[in-house]
Amino acid sequence: MKKSKIIQLVLVASIISSCDNRDSVPEKKVYMRSDTTATYSHAHGMGLYGGYYAFRPYGIYSYNRFTRAGYYSSAIHEGANIGTNGFKGTVVRGGFGSSVFHVSS
């Protein structure tokens, strides 16, 4: 088979257009925290994939069992997510990505 018959995209066009329009939507000032041990922070951005602030359960999988430890949102500052919660605090980010800004080859 050397020729595509039909191409349908379920994701790409909407994702890219939402990236482009990200700054055009005026933001309301909302302050939130996802952990009672954390301070409140200004929630920003609607995330790439939807127009709501999602607080998702997080936890750890061990021996094929999930133990819930709290909630997390990517819309608020890391400090407001973590607080003094020991589990969240053991995660280090930003280790990848320092090499360069563009990958093309």
Added chain:
Amino acid sequence: MKRYTIKPRLNWQQKVEEIGFNYHTADTLYWDESAFYEFSAREIDTIDKATNDLWEICLKAVQYVIDYRLYSKFHIPEWFIPQIEESWNNDAPSIYGRLDFTFDNEIPKLLEFNADTPTSLFESSVVQWYWLQDFDHKSDQFNSIHEKLVAYWKYLKEYLYDYPLHFSAVKDCPEDITTTEYMRDCAIQAGLDTKFLYIDEIGWENDHSIFVDNEFFPIRNIFKLYPYEWLINEDFGKNILLDKNRAFWVEPAWKMILSNKAILPMLWQLNNGHENLLESYFEEDKYFLGSNYAKKPLLSREGSNIQLIEYGSVISETKGEYGEEGFIYQKLCPLPEFDNNYPLVGSWIVGQESAGIGIRESDNLITDNLSRFVPHLFS
């Protein structure tokens, strides 16, 4: 192979943007539909066959490099070798690659293999296909990339862990994000559960020694548009070996061998005289090439730090940051020329088979980051 100059579609920018292609113009034009290339069916068959043949000998070459532990030729650090060997021995999932061709008397000749982080995927698979529907929908295009990606993700599903497949790219680069999101699109259509996060959002959970996403969910399958040589050059990369979940990284670590230009002399050594290979050597044997050759760094990207030598003189060269890792030397075989345009044919492998082509065209003999993507058809 012929080149035709044509009038671009009216409102072509809007047309390509509607399908999600927003990086058509940078400082200069990148998507160029003021021309197209036409191939004969025989030429397409030749490229198709060359791609499949080369893929087969590439796999044998990986086995050879591993068997004889030739990693130092590739400048691969000792500590990462177990990851490469584990991924090879476990047949870790691989999805794609792009072989770049020039031509010698109409025979495709391999210039290099972008086996780890090939881009221009979305342009090859989707943008030029939509162009053809407008321009001449009755013509053929060597392009079944989309169907093959969806089908291969479907096939790979049972080889992945029963966890979401994460997709990751660098921030602030529309080209890389689009390529990655397009790949995710295909995986979604194949029925996979997916998540996207930027490469710097990948977290390492110290207590359990596992990678987690930005919602603290374990990462067990991850497609990354980020080269291995950068992953392992950053301290965080050491965690790949410590990962208790033994996450599947797509592309797998063994692709480091094929994406490195050291594979070119290795392929020549193992398949001396193969019609789709150019004679290539490491430093110590470069004298076999005489005074006509290309000098290429092992790891250069976007045509950086390449020198083309003809009759002992430099006829073209590019600058850049690469070369410390060493060079290989390849017989000079210039790109074909059409009115001062030099096309490079990128031939895609999806899964285990040839899937279509994309053409990038430059104003000079070295295809660099100013090259233009030009669509094609065949008759």
